[in-house]
Amino acid sequence: METGGRQTCASVQKNRRFKHTDHIKPQSNITQEKDSDIKVMAGEILETHESWEPSIRYSLRIERFCFVGHKISIRESFDSYGALIWPGAVALSSYLEANHKHVSLLDKAVLELGAGTGLVSIVACLMGAWVTATDLPDIVENLSFNLSHNTRGRCSYTPQVAQLTWGKDLDLNFPSTIYNYDYILCADVVYPHNCLDELLLTMKHFCKRGTTLLWANKIRFSSDLDFIDRFKKAFDTTLLVELPDEMVRIYQATVQD
Numbered sequence: 001m002e003t004g005g006r007q008t009c010a011s012v013q014k015n016r017r018f019k020h021t022d023h024i025k026p027q028s029n030i031t032q033e034k035d036s037d038i039k040v041m042a043g044e045i046l047e048t049h050e051s052w053e054p055s056i057r058y059s060l061r062i063e064r065f066c067f068v069g070h071k072i073s074i075r076e077s078f079d080s081y082g083a084l085i086w087p088g089a090v091a092l093s094s095y096l097e098a099n100h101k102h103v104s105l106l107d108k109a110v111l112e113l114g115a116g117t118g119l120v121s122i123v124a125c126l127m128g129a130w131v132t133a134t135d136l137p138d139i140v141e142n143l144s145f146n147l148s149h150n151t152r153g154r155c156s157y158t159p160q161v162a163q164l165t166w167g168k169d170l171d172l173n174f175p176s177t178i179y180n181y182d183y184i185l186c187a188d189v190v191y192p193h194n195c196l197d198e199l200l201l202t203m204k205h206f207c208k209r210g211t212t213l214l215w216a217n218k219i220r221f222s223s224d225l226d227f228i229d230r231f232k233k234a235f236d237t238t239l240l241v242e243l244p245d246e247m248v249r250i251y252q253a254t255v256q257d
C-alpha cells in the first residue's frame with residue numbers, strides 16, 4: 001500500500017524516511033525560496049521581520065496524503081496561517097511514521113500546539129494515540145472537520161479539539177495537576193509573529209518530566225534561529241532530523257535534569 005506523504009508529490013514524499021542524526025549544517029546559506037508544496041512565498045532571511053508577509057496565491061483545495069496506510073484528505077481554507085499545511089507538518093508526519101518503533105504513540109496522550117489543518121494530529125491518532133489538537137479559536141472549526149473526517153471509524157480514540165492561545169489561561173484551562181501528556185507535537189509554530197515568548201511559555205507548561213516534545217520547523221529567518229537558542233536553553237534538546245533541501249529541522253526536547 002502506498003504510504004508516506006503527500007500524494008500530489010508522491011515521488012518526492014513517498015519514499016522519504018527520516019533517520020536520527022547528530023549532524024547539523026550551518027544555516028548561513030538560507031535564501032529566499034518559493035515553496036510550491038504549500039503555495040506560500042516565503043521572504044528571505046531578514047534581520048528584522050516587520051515586512052514579512054506570506055503571499056498566498058491559490059484557491060481553496062483539498063490536499064491528499066497517505067500515512068500509516070491510510071488515505072488522508074485535508075481541507076485547507078483561506079486567510080490564515082492555520083489554513084494551510086506547512087512543511088513542518090509533512091516532515092513531522094513522515095518522521096512519526098518512519099520512526100514508529102522509536103516514537104511509539106500507541107495509547108499515548110498527545111497534545112498538538114498550533115495544529116492548523118490537523119495533519120500531524122491525524123497521523124498521531126491513526127498511530128493509536130489519544131490526541132488533543134489545539135489552535136486559535138478561528139482555526140478550530142476547520143481543524144475539527146479534518147480530524148473528524150479522517151479518523152472516524154479508523155482510530156481507537158476519538159481526537160479532541162480545543163482552543164488554546166499560547167500563554168493564555170494555561171493554569172486555568174490546562175492545569176498541570178490534571179493535564180499530563182506523553183508527547184507534545186509542534187509543526188511550523190515558529191515564524192515571524194509576536195507570540196514567541198508565549199509559545200515558549202506554553203511549551204514549558206506542557207513539557208514536564210516524562211513528556212517528550214517534538215518540534216518540526218522550516219528555518220527561514222534569523223528570528224527562527226534566535227528561538228532555537230532559547231529553546232535549547234529551556235530544554236534538553238536533540239536535533240533528530242535536518243532536511244537541507246526543505247530547510248526543515250526536527251528537534252526533540254525533554255525537561256532539563
Ligand SMILES: C[S@@+](CC[C@H](N)C(=O)[O-])C[C@H]1O[C@@H](n2cnc3c(N)ncnc32)[C@H](O)[C@@H]1O
Nearest residue numbers: 081082085086089114115116165166187188195
Ligand atoms: C504556520 S501555521 C502551522 C500550522 C500547522 N502546524 C502546520 O504545520 O501545517 C502556525 C499555527 O500556529 C497557530 N498560532 C499562531 N499564533 C498562535 C497563538 N498565539 N496561539 C495558538 N496558536 C497560534 C496558527 O493558527 C497556525 O495554525
